[in-house]
Amino acid sequence: MQNVIVTGGSRGLGLAMACALSAAGYRIIALARNSTEELVAASRAAADGGRGAIEFRACDLSDLGQIAPLVKALRADFGPLYGLINNAGLGTSGLLSTMRDQDIQRLIQLNTVSPILLSKYAVRSMMAQREGRIINIASIVASTGYGGLSVYSATKASLIGFTRSLAREVGRLGITVNAVAPGFIATEMTQELDEAQRQQIARRSALKRMPDPIDVARSIEFLLGDGGRNITGTVLTVDAGSTA
Ligand SMILES: NC(=O)c1ccc[n+]([C@@H]2O[C@H](COP(=O)([O-])OP(=O)(O)OC[C@H]3O[C@@H](n4cnc5c(N)ncnc54)[C@H](OP(=O)(O)O)[C@@H]3O)[C@@H](O)[C@H]2O)c1
Numbered sequence: 001m002q003n004v005i006v007t008g009g010s011r012g013l014g015l016a017m018a019c020a021l022s023a024a025g026y027r028i029i030a031l032a033r034n035s036t037e038e039l040v041a042a043s044r045a046a047a048d049g050g051r052g053a054i055e056f057r058a059c060d061l062s063d064l065g066q067i068a069p070l071v072k073a074l075r076a077d078f079g080p081l082y083g084l085i086n087n088a089g090l091g092t093s094g095l096l097s098t099m100r101d102q103d104i105q106r107l108i109q110l111n112t113v114s115p116i117l118l119s120k121y122a123v124r125s126m127m128a129q130r131e132g133r134i135i136n137i138a139s140i141v142a143s144t145g146y147g148g149l150s151v152y153s154a155t156k157a158s159l160i161g162f163t164r165s166l167a168r169e170v171g172r173l174g175i176t177v178n179a180v181a182p183g184f185i186a187t188e189m190t191q192e193l194d195e196a197q198r199q200q201i202a203r204r205s206a207l208k209r210m211p212d213p214i215d216v217a218r219s220i221e222f223l224l225g226d227g228g229r230n231i232t233g234t235v236l237t238v239d240a241g242s243t244a
Contacts, residue, residue, distance in 0.1 A: 003029060004027070008089065009054075013087060016217040023051065024225070043056065080126075080129050086119065086134070091189040131174045131175065133223060134178075178234050180216060181235050181239070
């Protein structure tokens, strides 16, 4: 079974990825600080279904010193790594002029530095196998801009630059690196959006709706599979046409 790490796999988009990818036959290693009932149920369903698997490891990915030993332990427990989905993230909003320096630092640490370090250690396993897939979850706000999300947008735009250059660096070793940029999706991260804002997002999109977590999960499944063999260094937008 091919091993795929999904950070932030306990809820929201990451949980949808864990469910869809385990059903597609991968062994998902879901990382988050805490597990959830939904993840436990998904793990049981994968085990009962006999196709794919979901394992959970608790970790705080903003504790950067823990990342190297964590990847080492995962390799020892599960074997070579095929995929890494850098999905865990914070969505802290705030006007830059009044945001606490500590919150700015926390955002950059979890959304930017942690995926870079995880990629660094996971890619070593992929290099040894001469195959692998890294997918970074960015956001449409990296390119559109959104008031109150300047620091968040900076972290997501940085992941896109990282994606393109790393794709160039490791391509000759058979490793692809892509980003997926979702539009607004109903999860805990976006619970602050009120009904009027949700309706406005849907109304302004080409398809007149918001995407669902499963839409992002399916795009990841595609990039991990044979369909993604010759796709690297790109950003796949999943936003129901919000930016069309
Ligand atoms: N929802 C959207 O509209 C949207 C749009 C564009 C992009 N995105 C991006 O998509 C990704 C997933 O978003 P989501 O909406 O699914 O968010 P979410 O529902 O808030 O889930 C975040 C996940 O990250 C984990 N996480 C948070 N802090 C962590 C830490 N320090 N260490 C380890 N895990 C941590 C959470 O688990 P614990 O809290 O238990 O650690 C949870 O599993 C994020 O990168 C987000 O920026 C979301």
